[in-house]
Amino acid sequence: MTNDGLPRRPLEGVRIVDFTHVLVGGYCSLMWSSLGAECIKIESSARRDPLRSRSGRAAAQDRTQGQMSVRRARGGLDEFGLNKRSITLNLREPRAIELAKRVVAVSDMVGENFRPGVLERRGLGWEVLREVNPGLVYISMSAGGGFGPDREDAGYASVFAAMSGFSSMWGYEDGPPVLFRLPSDMCAGAMGAFVSIAALVRARRTGKGQHIDLANRETLASYLGDAFLDYSYNGRVPARRGNRHPAWAPHGVYPSAGEHEGGRWITIAVTSDEEWRALVGAMGAPEWAGDPRFEHVEGRLANQDELDARIGEWTADQDCFELMERLQAVGVAATPVGYPEDVAASPQLEARGAWREVPLPNDEGTTRWFSPPWRFSKTPTDILEPAPEMGEANHYVFCELLGMDEDEVEQLSAEGVIA
Amino acid sequence: MIKVEDPAEGDPARAVPPYAGDIEDRERSLAFMHFNTNKLGVSLDIESEQGRELLFELLADADVFIEDLPPAEAERLGLDYASLEERFPQLIVAAITPFGSTGPQRDYRAEDLNLYMYGGDGFTNPGALAYDTHPDREPVKLPYAAGEAISGTSAALAIAAALLVQPMVGGQFIDLSRQEAHVSVMHRFQMRSYLTGGIYETRPTNKHAYGDCVPCADGYIVVYAAQNHHWKMLVELMGEPEWALDPEFETQAGRAARGDEIQRGMEQWAKDIPGEEIYRAAQRLGAPIGRFLNLDEVSTSEHERARGFFVDGYHPIAGPAEYPIQLFRATEDSPQFRRAAPLHGEHNREVICGRLGRTARQLDVLRQSGVV
CATH class of the missing domain: 3.40.50.10540 (Crotonobetainyl-coa:carnitine coa-transferase; domain 1)
Known part of the structure; x- marks a missing residue:
């Protein structure tokens, strides 16, 4: 007291x-x-x-x-x-x-x-x-x-x-x-x-x-209440989804540069077409990203395998921490996969x-x-x-x-x- | 609990499939329906001054205000604690944000995927069989919105504690960081290993020497048999096959050294036996062995039926269903299904007229001007 x-x-x-x-x-x-x-x-x-x-x-x-x-x-x-x-x-x-x-x-x-x-x-x-x-x-x-x-x-x-x-x-x-x-x-x-x-x-x-x-x-x-409701309302036994989201794309974990026993990875979640355009800008507007299939979320969801492969090619030789800063600066949700030493050194947590x-x-x-x-x-x-x-x-x-x-x-x- | 949504689109969860009956409709999103069960719903444009005034009137009579606006947005709208404190001294204000309301990264954007991978134990998953099957793939996030529910549970816990002390100290600010919730709940074990021993597990090493996830005739079983007494039970369960009676397997170290061999022996034994049979026989011996149940199997299991985990609910548009909400049984206050998740603006009249004393005509004017 x-x-x-x-x-x-x-x-x-x-x-x-x-x-x-x-x-x-x-x-x-x-x-x-x-x-x-x-x-x-x-x-x-x-x-x-x-x-x-x-x-x-x-x-x-x-x-x-x-x-x-x-x-x-x-x-x-x-x-x-x-x-x-x-x-x-x-x-x-x-x-x-x-x-x-x-x-x-x-x-x-x-x-x-x-x-x-x-x-x-x-x-x-x-x-x-x-x-x-x-x-x-x-x-x-x-x-x-x-x-x-x-x-x-x-x-x-x-x-x-x-x-x-x-x-x-x-x-x-x-x-x-x-x-x-x-x-x-x-x-x-x-x-x-x-x-x-x-x-x-x-x-x-x-x-x-x-x-x-x-x-x-x-x-x-x-x-997992929503998944159970899928069974209850729709009679469907829901399947595993990996890292994908039912309404957003791209939404995944992509390889990045750097040495680590578990690999280095960057996570990216794009929740709107506006954020997609920001991501395209950050990538330097490569030709593939101008494909009309990727313009709206419906097309991106329907073509995720290709989308993820393309983004993975772009992220693969970049440092995940630098990439986080670049993507955050344009309003795209991106973070590295954080290992204990990263969490321990986080300036935010400090x-x-x-x-x-x-x-x-x-x-x-x-x-x-x-x-x-x-x-x-x-x-x-x-x-x-x-x-x-x-x-x-x-x-x-x-x-x-x-x-x-x-x-x-x-x-x-x-x-x-x-x- | 009064949920406040914007009048145009409503909660973004309303646009997340799957939908009840597979009919795309903002009133049928299962994610929205599950996580908003038992709430009232009003639609208020908090960008407008009138909308904010109505919100403030609601706050005057509230114990808790929960919001998850980006910190800068909350400040711009005058919904941050510094702006609310003086006017509502009894109010507990809980801000649930990706990184907390202070610090150099407070304005960073992050969704569930990003936060779990950045703060949680994404670097360890998958391990065991899922890793061995696809060692070249990326780490994989928690299913569905589980990461958000984990952060939400931490927030609920803090809010309950603030309510306990509210009669003595009045309102206060709770600044909950979802990143920190992930570190606290999901990352803690590996973090301790790192901070005190300098090492931790990653995907290739996140497993026991044997056991964990083992394929059986109709799915997978989970086997924990690290300690000697558990190993003895497992050997008995497998019918004492000759390979398992190797004297070297009598010690934990001996088994660990030849874990792969044990794993292959177990796979050979389990591959033709249904999971339920193995699980029941194992539990009779007291061995910690279970099955990876699919959701239909959980929904129909005798155990959950007996416990009443699934509760009959009814939604005015989607109709009846069983809701998985009774996650504890209490002698006074077990969770109940009192009402379905609110339709968009369903309780505008009840709340704005009934509680805030506006007339039906005033409500119409608010509607026409888009405030409600």
């Missing part, structure tokens, strides 16, 4: 009991913690968040095991734990369940992404916790949702993305589908953060909490303060993390605290919030309850 008692962050004063782990839940609660909520991560040494073991030395191990072609990422929890607190509770212990309920009683929200039924079996399901805290918002995120015949499915990102229909729509028209891997977790997590905060707004207004059952599959399916230098645990220096994608004028969100060590907030939560005495906490630690 500021001196005048006003919150500094949008979710300041919101306390969240965070049972989430790995990426769907991790990204969701990273949004909560970045928005200023007091996000209390529940872990135990018996069941660590797998994100904890991905950093530093473990990442090097991953590399020697070589399962993924590239896996040196530091990080999981170093990044997904930013701004969070951590307490340890061994949920196999009935006394830990009682403590978890007491924390829930003084909180606003519970978030979890176990397989459906796991927390219920531990005695921490919605029906129990709503009695503990009637204003509670409780969000459960799982691959297929909390009910339905496939609810128990093992749900890794690439699996639920394929089962959502999303992956079958992604790819070249004449090629196999594209595997949608880890970012699909972030998509589902962002949806979870949105829906839960919206429920919190309602709870603040009415005093009434609720349980939300969010299916990751359905988040991804909802992105000017907008999109990066934060944050210390790493164990005095291992600092690293840059990416801020949330928005700027609030009155309650700016920020990355303030590095990820917590396990149990870092045990004293704060058990002694200060719940009023337990230190001896009791120590005793429960020794007995493997707060552990």
Whole structure:
């Protein structure tokens, strides 16, 4: 709070009991913690968040095991734990369940992404916790949702993305589908953060909490609503479109000059005949571009193979960054395909303060993390605290919030309850 | 939610095929119909002073104003936060723009394709089988308008947070950059690898040593079998073929070293078996294996039927259909189909007369002058 008692962050004063782990839940609660909520991560040494073991030395191990072609990422929890607190509770212990309920009683929200039924079996399901805290918002995120015949499915990102229909729509028209891997977790997590905060707004207004059952599959399916309507209204099973757009041409990714393992590419999207004329001008008005077939969008859409080949010939020996500037100067939407080093060096992101230098645990220096994608004028969100060590907030939560005495906490630690 | 469109053409999404019934009509664009379900619609010429005044009257009674004008356009029209703040202190103003409302590239043009490729993880896609099939082709964007929906979800999340704090601090400006939304959601994993390890995946390397996308009798299955216990399940699922019992395959490193061999063995095994059969058998064992479902298969799946993801909707021109909108179930507020996307200017009377108190005659005059 500021001196005048006003919150500094949008979710300041919101306390969240965070049972989430790995990426769907991790990204969701990273949004909560970045928005200023007091996000209390529940872990135990018996069941660590797998994100904890991905950093530093473990990442090097991953590399020697070589399962993924590239896996040196530091990080999981170093990044997904930013701004969070951590307490340890061994949920196999009935006394830990009682403590978890007491924390829930003084909180606003519970978030979890176990397989459906796991927390219920531990005695921490919605029906129990709503009695503990009637204003509670409780969000459960799982691959297929909390009910339905496939609810128990093992749900890794690439699996639920394929089962959502999303992956079958992604790819070249004449090629196999594209595997949608880890970012699909972030998509589902962002949806979870949105829906839960919206429920919190309602709870603040009415005093009434609720349980939300969010299916990751359905988040991804909802992105393709227009394609599903094509089936529903027209009985058509939509096909993959590659990079093409149903109403605009040219609309594609073209080769450009420069060395890179993945190639260098420029993207161009022309949304009107006026922009087409601007592009023709930028190309130096070559003879082929004067072909009347290309004058209007209908003709360009009908002759896209030839159009794309011609544009690709023109872009192939040009630098994609210079080409972006030239095309932007005449009002044509064009950007390079951005590799991590390009994004890291972006003058736009730098000017907008999109990066934060944050210390790493164990005095291992600092690293840059990416801020949330928005700027609030009155309650700016920020990355303030590095990820917590396990149990870092045990004293704060058990002694200060719940009023337990230190001896009791120590005793429960020794007995493997707060552990 | 009152959607404001210009009276001449309306939202450009109205001109995007496919159309309901394949009839080209601005009231039948499926993209427009999906993304505008449950909204009211008015048509207002915000280039005219009268049109802007009507918009301001609407803002006086609103909690949130969402706009996606180029930043310079918003300023020219007096719809930027600096111009609105004093008059509407309670108003949350959310600008959703390609690059944000500040910075050296704020006026650059970019569509979904450009933004996904520039800020998202376009450099990694396609990987796996789609890359191996066409290694010489270009990176490929997210399907349909998914990239826009991803940015929109980030905006909705920020707006909900601003609404939570609105009773205490009043209105404020939310400056959402779609480029940053792509970096945050889509690029994050590779970015962390680059920033902390100096390396990342590209199309040729965006895959596991084996698994991922495997052709089967009637489509493709997705296989994740990196860890030892998953590998054991996979071997059992395949009926313990002799090649898979090679002692070298007992460790992750051993399997990774001969991933191509494993992939060929899996392809041989899967090629004559329907995907549904493999998926069901795998899930019975607890193995994270699924199918690449086509949209008709999702639409008719027992799971989505049981969950009610598809909701009956009715559009006054396009007629009835199932809308894929119930993406979560809540004890209080599950998403519902309350009304179809608005026809162009459908609620002009309801909003301009009903809410802003204009008479029918005044509305006629506004119509004749092209303001509405």
